[in-house]
Structures are given as C-alpha cells and as structure tokens.
Amino acid sequence: MKGGDYMSEQLPMKADAYMDVMKTQFNDSPDLIQKVFHIKGQAIIVHFISYQVKRERLERDLLENITNSQKRWTNEGLINKIPLSSTEKQSSLEQITTKLIHGSVAVYIEGEKEAVLFALPQQDHRSLNRAETESLVFGPQVSFTESLITNLNVVRWRLDTDDLVVEKLIVGERIQSEVRIVYLKSLANDENVETMRQRIKDLKVAEVEDTSVLGQLIEDSTSSVFPQLIFTELPDRFCNSVSKGRVGVMVDKSPTMLIGPMTLFSFFESTEDLYMRWNMGSFIRLLRFLAMALSIVLTPMYVAALTFHYEIIPSTLLVSLGQSRSTVPFPPVIEALLLEVLIELLREAGARLPTKVGQTMGIVGGIVLGQAAVKAGFTSNILIIIIALSALASFTAPSYLMGTAVRIIRFPMIILAGAWGLIGIVFALSFLIIHLLKQKSLGRPYLAPIYPFQWKDFNDSIFRLPFKKNNYRPLNVMPKDTERYSKAKASERKDVDPS
Template identity: 75%
Template sequence: MTQQLPLTLQAYDDAMQEQFNYSPDLVKKVFHIKGQEIVIHFISYQVNKETLERELLTPLMQARRPWSINDLQNRIPIAVSQVTDCMNKATQELIHGAVSIYIPGAKYTVLFSLPEQSKRQLARAETESLVFGPQIAFTESLETNLNVLRWRMDTDDLVVEKFLVGERLKSEIRLVYLKSLANDENVNAFRERIDKLEVDQIEDTSVLGQYIEDSSSTVFPQLIFTELPDRFCSSLAKGRVGVLVDKSPSALLGPMTLFSFFESTEDVYMRWNMGTFIRLLRFSAMFISIILTPMYVAALSYHYEIIPSTLLVSLGQSRSTVPFPPVFEAIMLELLIELLREAGARLPTKVGQTMGIVGGIVLGQAAVKAGFTSNILIIIVALSALASFTAPSYLMGTAVRIIRFPMILLAGFWGMIGIFFGLSFLAIHLLKQKSLGRPYLSPLYPFQAKDFNDSIFRMPFQKNTRRPVNVMPKDVERYSEAEASEHKNGESK
C-alpha cells in the first residue's frame, strides 16, 4: 500500500525503495542544513548529472539556513518543477527523469525535471526516400518531433492534445490538428478511439493504428504512417488529423483514401505535368502487379487463342521442358521472389543488396536450366515485383503483393472468369471500406469530380483551389481561382 505524506525521513526512504523494488539504480542523498534534513532521490541513468550538480546540489550545499517547500521551488534555478503529495506520482516522475526533494514532515515532495534522454539526431528518411523536397525525418523522441512540427507550422491554430495510454506501460500520445480546418467528427473519432483503448502498452504508431482503424480484417491500410514532417504538415493543412506517439519514428494520419497511398510529397515539388505522369504511372503499376501474372496463368491454362501466334511458338518452346502446370509454376516463382525480398530486408544492408541481386540472377537461371520454369514467366514475375515496389507506401505495396496470390489461384482454376470474379470481389471489398468513417474509394465513390485534382491527378496550383471534400474540412476553399489568375497575369506584364 502506498504511504501518504507527511512521513519521517526513514519512512519516506523506505517507501521510495519499496516502490522501486529496492533497485540499486535508485540514488539517495541526504543534506543537513542547520539541523534540517533534506533527502533527494533520483535514478542514476535517467537524470542529467551535470545539471543536477550545478543547478540543484550546489545551491543546497551552499545553503546557510533551513529551507521550506517554497524556498526549494523559488531558489533552485530549474524551470520545470512541481509538488505532489502522492508517492505514486513521485515515482512515476522519477522514471521519466525527475529528481525528488523531500523535507521530512512536509505535506508535499518537490519534483524537478532533469531528464537525460538518449535520442537519435534528425536524419534523412529511410523508408520514404525522396529526390526533391525536405529530407528531415521524425525520430523516436516525441519532444524532437513536436519541435520540428512547431518549426514547420508556426501558428496558434495548431492544436496538440495529450493522452496517456497503457495499463501497465504508459505511452504518451499527441493528437494534432488545425482547429480552423479539421472536421470535429474526424477529431472526435480519433479522440474517442484513443480514449477507449484498454491495452497493456502501445509499442509504436503502427500498433496504435491497428487498434483504432475501422476494419482489422482487410489487407488494405486505412491510415497512413509517415516519417516525413513535410507530408504530415501538408496533410494537416488539408484538414486531416495526425497522431504522434512517444518513442516512435513515424506519425499517423487520417482519414485517408485508397488514392492517398499512391501520393508522394515529391509530386508537389515537381511540375504538375511531371507529378501527374508519375502518379498515373504508380496507379498503372499497381494494376499491372495484380493482373500480369494471373493473365499469364489464365492464357496458358484456358485461353491460348488470345496469345499471338509468334509468341505462342516461343512460349511452347520455353515451356516444353516444364513439368508443372502454369498455376503451380507461377506460385512457385512468386514465392521465390518474396523469399528473396524478405531475406534481403532482414540481412545487413550490404549483404542484403548482394543477396537480392545475385540470388535472383542465380536462382532464376538455375530454375530455367533445370526445367522448373520458363524464361517468359521469369520476366513477367520480375515485372510484377518491380511494379509493386513503385507504391510510396510500404503497406500498400505489401497489400498488392498479397492480393496477387489469390488472383493467380483464381486464374488457374477458372481462367479469365476467375480473374474478373477476383477483380469484382476486390472492388466490392474496397467499396465497403472506410477510414475514420469516411469513404475509402473517394473521389470515385461517392463521385467527387473536383477532388480528382488532388488525388488521381496533380493539377497546377492555380487550379487546385479546394481542399479534398472527403476529409470534410471546415474551410473547403484554399483561395480564389480568379484572384490567383489575376495575380499571375499581373506579374507577367
């Protein structure tokens, strides 16, 4: 049972030791000032020792008269301090890098925050590499991430709400949005889902996203995870809501649509026609990745008539030594590609790159010579794999690769009918999905023609005058198209 203040020096020290299970890392120091005893507790590796000695221990050693609680707060030159009469509160603060000072018999203990945090410095993004635009990425330090966010968005319109989630291990979570833009329903959806969480701990932003997303049964991600502060800020400026989690190097954004996962911040930094071309290329690549290998299986299994006669001859020659049906051959090669990819990702960087390149070449050539597969299928599977890597979102690329396997099986069992059945099921499945209660297939369904400018296409800034309607921002209009045209014409004269 937690003891209540006031306590004697021995009772207070015993309570502290009991709270920390008599850990050797808990340091105790006792100062005697003109007959008065002051006891200090801190965890050795959690506090900044230089600041502790200079700003706290030195004033206490130089004291010439007994100090009161008010003296401790007013005469110790440390900005962040608080008082508490709860031992549980004191021990929690010590875990986070505080130093407790207690005068035996007092009703309160004083806590000074002196955290010594080991954190990674700001660096380039790893999972979302860019050619154009800012290169800074979020780190595992929530304080650093908030500092970068405030630096990029220096406005009092930015709202940051604090949550503590976790029954056993508390994680600090910050809900971030622009008050004048973010829809109250979106904010409340995030707030309520975070508030209702009853879990032991939140390990990472991705774990939080899985807890609060609309559907856990689909392979498609419904919320975007990003390590790029510029993408995070750009999404907030569109009216979306973001979440930051302490000790996580990525942020969470919502609500999102399917097309949001094919957008990159590079599209904005390029000229609009280049950005549109690359965005359309990504959409086409995803469709190719899903359909190309199943089309090969369906054509060879049931629909030889759709293959040009000249290509049919080379196909026959290539497959003349292959003992397996096309569906088994395709599944085997797809699994081989996935194994190489996973092995390359888990090995050290230099070894992984070599493993991916050499392993693919050696195994591919060996498989053809051994008669396990054909040259043409190797080309098709390699194209499908390359196409899936064009997705800016790692989770979306993984979802596309997973979908390819049932599509191959459907093509092997029922040919083109199986492929169309699979695509129809996929469309129905996507129509049912939501992100924070918003339609996942917007602007296709419900149809919003004006949202095409900022989702499927990347139109010129002079034409892109509206924020996405599917987000339901409080202020839809970015600026007047007529005024933008007038300013542009005036500058060109």
C-alpha cells in the first residue's frame, strides 16, 4: 500500500478525522462509500468499496441490524449479534484499507480502538469450462478459473483427504496477491516444500500478475529457453502431480497452476496417457519424443546436406532436389530461415485472431503462400514439406512452452548447419545436452531419469507400464513414501469360482 500521513494516525479517532483519512488513502475515489449512523449518541461509520461487496447481504444482514438496534453498540456486540461468520477486529489503518480492497465492510464506532471487518466479497468470475490450451480426447474436460476459492474447491474435491496441506502466502509489496502452496504432507519431500516456500517468501517485487510470472521469478535458471516448472489449467493433471509427491502453487486471479519439481520428460507427458490402455499411451508418448527429435534436426539436416554433404543424398533424390532448387536464388540456409519465419508468422497470426478466422488464416495462408513461393522460385517443394513436418512435430508437445522452446532451438541449429554442416549440428546437439545436464527444477536434476540414471522412473517419463506394474512413485522428486501399493497383491486374481 502507498504510505502517507495516515500511517502515523492511530485509533481511536474522531469520526470526521477517520473518514478524512480513508478518503485520502483512496484518493477521493467515488467508489469508496462511507455512511454515518448516529445511534444513541454514537457515531457509527460503515464504509466499503461499492463494486467489491455483495450489496444485498450488506443491507439485509449488516445495515438493518445496526440501524434497528435500540442499544449502544460495541465491537463485541457487533461480532456477537451480526449474523455473519467471517469477522475480525483490526486496529491498523493500513490493514483496514487492504481488507476494504479485498471486499470487506468496515464498521468503526467512534471512540473504539479497533474497527470491525465483515467479509462480504462480490466475486464475479467465469464458471468451470472446458480447457482451451490443454485439450484432451479422454478424461475430465474441466479447467481451472480465475477464482482461487473455486480452484481450491475443485482440488479438495479431487484430493479428498485430510493429508492435503494448503499454505497461504502473500506476495507483492505494492499490489498484493494471495498464493497457496498445495501438497500432501505424507508424500511431499520436506526439502521440495521448503525450497518452494522460501523462494516465494524471498520475492521482493511490486506485484505478481499471474502464476506464469511467479514461475519465472522462482525457477532455477531464468536464462534458459526450457521451462523448469509446469503450468497447467487442468485440475486432473495438477492433482495427479500432487499425489505423486510434487508441490503445487496456486495464485489468486490466475487460471493457471504451477507444479514442481519437474523433469524434461514431464513436459511430454499428458494425463490422457493414463486414461488410455498402457500400450496406446506408451506408443503416443514415444511418438511425441520422436516428433520432437525430428522437429529439431530435420531442417538443419536438409541445410547441411545441400550445403556441404551432397554425398549422403541418394542420387535419384539429388536429381529432383536439383531440379526443384534450380530457380531458387538463395542458399539453403537463407531459404530455410525464410520459410521458418513464415511458418512462425502464420502460427502467431492464427493464435491471435478469433478462432474461426484464425483456423482459416492458418490453412489458406499456408497453402497460398507456399504455392506462391514455389512458383516465384523463392523455395523448393521439398523444403516446404520438411518445414511443414517440423512444424507439425513441434505441435505434438502437450506443453505449449516446451513446443515453443523446440521451435526456437531450430533457428540457431539451422544457422550452424549452414555454417559448418554436420559438424555444426553435432556441436549444437552437444551444447544442448550439456545445457540440459546443468539444468535443475527446484534443485532436482532436470534430465532425470536419464541422468542420474534411474530405471524405475522410466515408467513415469519415457513410457507407461500397466497399472499392475506401476507401483512406484517418481523417485526423482524424493517422495516420503515411494511405493503406491504392493505389486504382489495387485497381481493376484480373485475371480469368482464357477464351481
């Protein structure tokens, strides 16, 4: 809150002086409503922000009870006789102001050392709807909203246990936001919880606009293009991660939740994999890894082969490549970069335009510009196919941030491939692997279970085993209880004996 002379004022105060302090703090805003009632010689001030409180409850439960009284009021009388459950006394003018902003009604009786606050927030928010950025074919379709209370209700409904811990923190020195840390006490590693808690507490920022902003402030490496914490709008993914021993974070007014610690492979997982049969889920997960690998190296390999390594191209394909590029005035590296930029422009335009217009723009724009570029001699047919395959492969990542990171990586790899051929690609891949080995998420290895090697965690990262064999929680998050259930008992068959 902004400081001023009112900070030196203390209750009790005269009614007029108290009202002047509040008007000054709110910069004479017309939204601050202050009503003065004189009852039995008492001056009682009721003040609130007009659009922040439920007016019908204010008038029915609070104002009617105060004005209909035939006795002198005290703070204790207000708390005991007003039929509202969420009440508190507050002597700090700064805290009173903060509570008013968050939807409380303050009642100050002249001469008292404290004001009584009644929480009557008017919470306007959208209802639970279908997820937009993380669409699923199987499984729950509901997504989080901007209301922290609604999101907490959804999480508690899915994690129906008294083992669930929800800690409250306040972040922001000028504009404060409520943050909740969510974890299971019997599973979450204490070091992970303390790391998350301490990083949030240590933040010295004016405000935190969204969960994604908070994630960038607390992640291990802010210079890396790779996200180290997962952001999700799906309650089932959030609760599934918490039930594995991870730590979740919720921010008021944000529809996105944060989960950590995570690994690189976690960004290619989807809760949809759990809802499918295990062999289907494993196939699709492995397909995503293959798609990401192709997306990174396919275009650089084309550039390297046409620039330095003609000998690796089959002779029949080399002839068609030569014919296709006979009218192209640019070297392969410039040609590839131009098309990559074109694809990114189409993707960004399609994302920003309204849904129906954006889909039309992406399809028609891609076809028209692609055909025009080939006929004008700016590019070859084969490169258009390769660029389209690379773009499609990057879209298979369930995480939007990871898909964007993969698309960004392609640009320096294309440049290095154009400069040094296969040597440039090997150098780029080596640098990429070293970079990933150095990354951490809440202090945990980012490349687990590959490094450090942990075979049991392959089920929760590389592929998915049948549920009967999936009896361990991810060891890389160091849960207190690693075993989900007895593997021997889960494998027992108890069919009804027909005899």
